[in-house]
Amino acid sequence: MPARRKRFFAWAALAGIVAAAGFLAAAELVALVAAPSASPLLAVGSFVIDIVPQPLKEFAISTFGEYDKIALLAGLALAVVVAAAIAGVVELIRPPLGSALFVVAGILSGAAILTRAGATPLAVLPPLAGTVAGVVLMFLIGRRLRRWRDAVAEPQRQLDDTDAADEAKIPTPRSSRRGFLQLTIVTAAASVIVGVGARIVSATTASVTAVRDALTLPASRSTVTIPEGAELDVAGITPLITPNADFYRVDTALTVPSIDPATWRLVVDGMVDQRVELSFDDLVALGLDEYGVTLTCVSNEVGGGLVGNAIWQGVPIRDILRMAGVQSGADMVLSTSVDGYTASTPLDALTDDGRDAIFAVAMNGEPLPLEHGFPVRMVVPGLYGYVSATKWVTELKVTTFAEDEAYWTPRGYSAEAPIKLSSRIDTPRSGTPVDAGTVAIAGMAWAQTVGIERVEVSIDDGEWQPATLSTPINADTWVQWYLEWQAEAGTHYVTVRAVNANGEQQIEERAPIAPNGSSGWQRTLVTVR
Structure with missing residues (x-):
C-alpha cells in the first residue's frame, strides 16, 4: 500500500474517532437535560454485563476484583475507538457507508437504553441526538478529507481543466488540509469539553453524597456486643470487622x-x-x-x-x-x-x-x-x-x-444457594517467606447461621492439629483462628479445614464457583528461610 494512501487511512481513522466523540458528547448533553440515566456508553456497558457468559463473568471478577467495571468501561472505550476508526476509513473509501455505521450504533445504543429498567420515552432522545451529531460530523469531516486527498492526487489535472479566472477557487493540498484539520480539531475539542462537562454535571447533580452525609438515623434499640477474645492479636490476620x-x-x-x-x-x-x-x-x-x-x-x-x-x-x-x-x-x-x-x-x-x-x-x-x-x-x-x-x-x-x-x-446458577462451610489461611502467605522458629498460622472460618466448632491445620499432610479460635460474636459471623508452628527451613504445605457447630466437616473435594459456590480445603505452600 502506497505511503500516501496509508497516511490518508490514518487521517480517516482519526476522523471517525472524532465523529464518535461528537456522538457521545451530544448524547451526554441531551441526557443531562432529558434523561440522566440514558448515557449510551453506560447503557451498552450494562447490557454487556447482562449478557456476558458466566465463565467470562468469573474471569473478570477473579482477574480485576472490584475494578471489573472499570476494566469493562475501558474495554468498551477501546471497542468504540476501533469501531469509529473503521467507520472513518469506510467513509473515505465508500461514502456514506461510514455515516451509516453511526446510524447502526445509534439504533443499538438506543435499544440498550430502552431495555433498561425504569427507561422512559425520553430515554430515546440521547441516542437520537448522538446519532444525528455523529452522522453530520462524519459526513462533514469525511468530505473535507476527500477534498484533501483529491487535491493531493490530481492537482495538475484540476489546473489543466480550469480557466485562469477560476484558478484561485481550486482547492490546493495546503488549503484542503487546513480545512480538514481545523474542523477536526474544533470538533474534538468541543466534544471533549461538552461530553466531559455534561458527565461531570450529571454525576454532580445526581450525587446523593451530601444527603447521605447529612442523614441522621435514630439510635438502635439493641446493639451488638463484641465479646472479649473476639479479635486475635496476630499479625497478618484479617480484622474481625471489615472497614x-x-x-x-x-x-x-x-x-x-x-x-x-x-x-x-x-x-x-x-x-x-x-x-x-x-x-x-x-x-x-x-x-x-x-x-x-x-x-x-x-x-x-x-x-x-x-x-x-x-x-x-x-x-x-x-x-x-x-x-x-x-x-x-x-x-x-x-x-x-x-x-x-x-x-x-x-x-x-x-x-x-x-x-x-x-x-x-x-x-x-x-x-x-x-x-x-x-x-x-x-x-x-x-x-x-x-x-x-x-x-x-x-x-x-x-x-x-x-x-x-x-x-x-x-x-447457570442455582435458584437457592446456602453458603458453604469454609475456612481460609490469611498468614503466612504463599510467596512471602517467613523466618524459621515460631510462626503463627492464622486465618478466618465461617458457617453462617450455624457457627464454627473447631478449625484444624495440617503441616505437610501430617496429623490434624486443633487451632485456637476467637470468641464468636454470634453464629452469623466469622471467627478468627491461629496455630503456633515451629517452622523449620524449607518449603511446607499448610492445609486448613473447619467443622461447624453441627459437627459437619468442611468439604474436601474442590468444586467450581458455579452453580452454587466453591468448595475445598485451602492448601498453601509456605517457604521458611
Whole structure:
C-alpha cells in the first residue's frame, strides 16, 4: 500500500474517532437535560454485563476484583475507538457507508437504553441526538478529507481543466488540509469539553453524597456486643470487622445508583393479602436494631477475599412481610433493585424468627455507603449474596420458584444457594517467606447461621492439629483462628479445614464457583528461610 494512501487511512481513522466523540458528547448533553440515566456508553456497558457468559463473568471478577467495571468501561472505550476508526476509513473509501455505521450504533445504543429498567420515552432522545451529531460530523469531516486527498492526487489535472479566472477557487493540498484539520480539531475539542462537562454535571447533580452525609438515623434499640477474645492479636490476620472501604463489592451496576431517601419507596406485592408501600421514614420508624452478619459472594474462590463482616443496622424483613400477609403456597421472594437486578430468596429464610434477615440502612455505624446499597439493602445470613443481598432494593414480590426466576438463575446458577462451610489461611502467605522458629498460622472460618466448632491445620499432610479460635460474636459471623508452628527451613504445605457447630466437616473435594459456590480445603505452600 502506497505511503500516501496509508497516511490518508490514518487521517480517516482519526476522523471517525472524532465523529464518535461528537456522538457521545451530544448524547451526554441531551441526557443531562432529558434523561440522566440514558448515557449510551453506560447503557451498552450494562447490557454487556447482562449478557456476558458466566465463565467470562468469573474471569473478570477473579482477574480485576472490584475494578471489573472499570476494566469493562475501558474495554468498551477501546471497542468504540476501533469501531469509529473503521467507520472513518469506510467513509473515505465508500461514502456514506461510514455515516451509516453511526446510524447502526445509534439504533443499538438506543435499544440498550430502552431495555433498561425504569427507561422512559425520553430515554430515546440521547441516542437520537448522538446519532444525528455523529452522522453530520462524519459526513462533514469525511468530505473535507476527500477534498484533501483529491487535491493531493490530481492537482495538475484540476489546473489543466480550469480557466485562469477560476484558478484561485481550486482547492490546493495546503488549503484542503487546513480545512480538514481545523474542523477536526474544533470538533474534538468541543466534544471533549461538552461530553466531559455534561458527565461531570450529571454525576454532580445526581450525587446523593451530601444527603447521605447529612442523614441522621435514630439510635438502635439493641446493639451488638463484641465479646472479649473476639479479635486475635496476630499479625497478618484479617480484622474481625471489615472497614466499609475494604468491604468487597460485586454487583451488576456499572454506575452506582443515586437514590434520595426522601423519594425511595419499598413495595411489597405478589402473593400477599395486601400491598404494602413504605417510605424510608416509614421503615426506620419501625425501629432499628444492630446485627452482626458476615456476607459472602458466590464468586469467592477457596481462600478468596470476597467475604466480609460488618455490624448492620436495620429492620427485620419478616416484620414487613407480616404487614403484607403472605399467602399459602408462596415459597420465594423476588427482590428487585432500582437498576432492575433481581434475587430469588427462599421465603422461609426471610420469615424465620431465628434468622436475622433485615433491610439494612447502616453499616458499621454510618448510613450505608452508596456502593453498598444506600439507602436500603437486604442482608440475609447464610445465603450467598446473589440470592439474598439485593442492594438499592425497591420491591419484594412474594411468589414461587416455579413462577419466577431471578437474574442469575438462567445464567447457570442455582435458584437457592446456602453458603458453604469454609475456612481460609490469611498468614503466612504463599510467596512471602517467613523466618524459621515460631510462626503463627492464622486465618478466618465461617458457617453462617450455624457457627464454627473447631478449625484444624495440617503441616505437610501430617496429623490434624486443633487451632485456637476467637470468641464468636454470634453464629452469623466469622471467627478468627491461629496455630503456633515451629517452622523449620524449607518449603511446607499448610492445609486448613473447619467443622461447624453441627459437627459437619468442611468439604474436601474442590468444586467450581458455579452453580452454587466453591468448595475445598485451602492448601498453601509456605517457604521458611
